[in-house]
Amino acid sequence: MFAVFFTTDYAIFSIAFVVMLGIGTIEAIGLGFGHLGLDTDIESGVDAAGIDSPGVLDWLGLKSGLPVLVWLTALLGCFILTGVAVQQIATALLGSPLHWTFASLIALTIGSIANGFVSAGLGKIMPEYETSVIDTEDLIMRRGVVLEGAARRGHPARAKVVDRHGQAHYVMVEPHHDDDVVAQGESALLVRRNGPLFFVQPDASSFKPL
Structure with a gap:
């Protein structure tokens, strides 16, 4: 059969x-x-x-x-x-x-x-x-940690972001400001998104205007 x-x-x-x-x-x-x-x-x-x-x-x-x-x-x-x-x-x-x-x-x-x-x-x-299950936009204004390499303007890096339900999301990020660098292991605030790419502001530069 x-x-x-x-x-x-x-x-x-x-x-x-x-x-x-x-x-x-x-x-x-x-x-x-x-x-x-x-x-x-x-x-x-x-x-x-x-x-x-x-x-x-x-x-x-x-x-x-x-x-x-x-x-x-x-x-x-x-x-x-x-x-x-x-x-x-x-x-x-x-x-x-x-x-x-x-x-x-x-x-x-x-x-x-x-x-x-x-x-x-x-x-x-x-x-x-x-x-x-959340909308991707809900990750904005949450902090992520860079996992690999360093995120520079024009050179995104992979970061881990945990949503309000405790679920981990892995996204590509680069600094919102041209002169910022987010090194591996550092955290940053996701401030905006352009397609699959998120722009972040390092915690150390949180005083800078958006």
């Missing part, structure tokens, strides 16, 4: 299953690893791609408040279940499964719709995730 999952027409769903298990393991072991480097502003990314309709975000389940990896795991699960169901129905009706390209397109379409409902349901039963 399981031999069919190694055939060409089922292979894409088998691969998706392995990927889903891998992501699920990361989430289980890391207990929210999706916030470390993958805590992306989903709505901003979608807007940048030209999809700015709230209805589209709701339909995809992207506004459910779930971390990216949890949402992706749910999407893969819906894709796999739908794909296997499509191939089983096709085999029963036509005598053989559909070509994997047609089956995957159907599964992706139906699975994406189903995932909108699944993500909404997960968002309701996992309130701790809803409260820990």
Whole structure:
């Protein structure tokens, strides 16, 4: 029975299953690893791609408040279940499964719709995730610590910022003032943002006007 999952027409769903298990393991072991480097502003990314309709975000389940990896795991699960169901129905009706390209397109379409409902349901039963997902702008006026190198104007460095929920975020920062330098291990106040880059004011120069 399981031999069919190694055939060409089922292979894409088998691969998706392995990927889903891998992501699920990361989430289980890391207990929210999706916030470390993958805590992306989903709505901003979608807007940048030209999809700015709230209805589209709701339909995809992207506004459910779930971390990216949890949402992706749910999407893969819906894709796999739908794909296997499509191939089983096709085999029963036509005598053989559909070509994997047609089956995957159907599964992706139906699975994406189903995932909108699944993500909404997960968002309701996992309130701790809803409260820990913040807008990137909320990091402004919080202090971060430079982790690697030194941040100079035109030469950003990686910094760690902890939000009001205690979640760590890793962002790129550079000084707000041209003559400031924030060395490794020093803290600075995030004062503004330009895309993915944050501008900071070192604690030692906090008296300077913005």
